Amino acid sequence: MHKSRLAVAVSVLAALSAPAALAQSHWLEAYREPARRLIDASSSPFAWERLAELGDTFGNRLSGSENLEAAIQWAADQMRRDGLDTVRLDPVKVPHWVRGAESLEIVAPGRHPLVMLGLGNSVGTPAAGIDAELLIVHSFEELDAAGDRVKGRIVLFNVPFTTYGETVVYRSDGPSRAAQKGAVAMLVRAVGPAGLRTPHTGSLRYADGQPQIPAAAVSAEDADRLQRMITRGTSVRLRLQMAAKFLPDADSFNVIGEIRGRERPDEVVVVGGHFDSWDVGTGSTDDGGGCVVSWEALRLMKKLGLRPRRTVRVVLFTNEENGLRGGLAYRDRYKDQLAKHVLMFESDSGVFKPTGFGFSGTDSARRTIQDIATLLQGIGAHTISANGGGADIGPSVQAANVPALSLDVDGNYFLIHHTPADTVDKIDPKDMARASAAIAVMAYVVADMPERLK
Numbered sequence: 001m002h003k004s005r006l007a008v009a010v011s012v013l014a015a016l017s018a019p020a021a022l023a024q025s026h027w028l029e030a031y032r033e034p035a036r037r038l039i040d041a042s043s044s045p046f047a048w049e050r051l052a053e054l055g056d057t058f059g060n061r062l063s064g065s066e067n068l069e070a071a072i073q074w075a076a077d078q079m080r081r082d083g084l085d086t087v088r089l090d091p092v093k094v095p096h097w098v099r100g101a102e103s104l105e106i107v108a109p110g111r112h113p114l115v116m117l118g119l120g121n122s123v124g125t126p127a128a129g130i131d132a133e134l135l136i137v138h139s140f141e142e143l144d145a146a147g148d149r150v151k152g153r154i155v156l157f158n159v160p161f162t163t164y165g166e167t168v169v170y171r172s173d174g175p176s177r178a179a180q181k182g183a184v185a186m187l188v189r190a191v192g193p194a195g196l197r198t199p200h201t202g203s204l205r206y207a208d209g210q211p212q213i214p215a216a217a218v219s220a221e222d223a224d225r226l227q228r229m230i231t232r233g234t235s236v237r238l239r240l241q242m243a244a245k246f247l248p249d250a251d252s253f254n255v256i257g258e259i260r261g262r263e264r265p266d267e268v269v270v271v272g273g274h275f276d277s278w279d280v281g282t283g284s285t286d287d288g289g290g291c292v293v294s295w296e297a298l299r300l301m302k303k304l305g306l307r308p309r310r311t312v313r314v315v316l317f318t319n320e321e322n323g324l325r326g327g328l329a330y331r332d333r334y335k336d337q338l339a340k341h342v343l344m345f346e347s348d349s350g351v352f353k354p355t356g357f358g359f360s361g362t363d364s365a366r367r368t369i370q371d372i373a374t375l376l377q378g379i380g381a382h383t384i385s386a387n388g389g390g391a392d393i394g395p396s397v398q399a400a401n402v403p404a405l406s407l408d409v410d411g412n413y414f415l416i417h418h419t420p421a422d423t424v425d426k427i428d429p430k431d432m433a434r435a436s437a438a439i440a441v442m443a444y445v446v447a448d449m450p451e452r453l454k
Ligand SMILES: [Zn+2]
Pocket: 274, 286, 287, 320, 348
């Protein structure tokens, strides 16, 4: 509410400052027509159908899997068919973690299977599993206060989801914090809003110098059940079995496609997302959708014969989920060219109705981005918020202070995030179209405008 009042006040001030307003409209006017054409061309269900084909054909795409590598080859092939000028695969060595068979059950009192998902990068258990008494805590402070009671236990962090940032720390750091106190395995209440007994996986981060213990997520419903049993004074024994392990690093690639700039091809606008996913569901919101809507920006430009002054490059990064090696490899490979990266954009918050963009950069660049966003008023994607960026573009953005943009969307991203329910049917083709249009207009204008964004 306050934000929109502020926006109104700012636009009234801008209108009162006539010379500035005239100067602005002069350069932006030239982009009304191409923006309208890009928005019109995006309205077909092409993007959604491409995402559906990706998920239906290749399924989930964990780093090191045959699925991911086959999907990468398919994407490069499809980019060539789209007629992009340059399509190439930049090699990246990626970690190769495999889940294997896994299960969790209550073994006393009574035997009851629970719904679980091992955490990415976890070690496995011995073949017979780990059989131990359950200890539930609700914070790191409570864990520390439990002292010797942690020893030999399976610890459950039963922390209801608030925001991802606040809750994910129990998934990432919980295993080593529990191991430090002598726990033999760690469970975390799934990091996401409660939803139909669905556990959420995601990566953990073992701390140096601590024993590595196996770790898994349990559904919110099962965490509540275990909590009720403990609160009632029942002592609960669990058995966790996980065959998770690492294989040697595998070959993978970042997929690169370009529309070469007509005047300044060495200046680059990057758009993209990460093509790998967790090994459950089909990685459609995280992040197949982000990849496809970014890629769609280039396909639409090509289809309409729009060749901007500067190069627009789509990057489908590999290995965001359990290593970030794709984003790091991009930074290293292009380190001498990052100074000529005009803008980097990432979509990795799901594809829902786009509301605009998050932006990080200078104040003058922000004003230009805000001006360009007025071209997206018709589809409601014109709000520019603070803090743009993304995990994959992060290393490059930081290395060269590149202006960073991300897609802002209106949707419940974390409901199906990292779950078997991350499938294309949750995504509205109209949202795919609007997101594609928003990215296409923004990328095209920034790549084409006379002055470089600064
Ligand atoms: Zn993601």
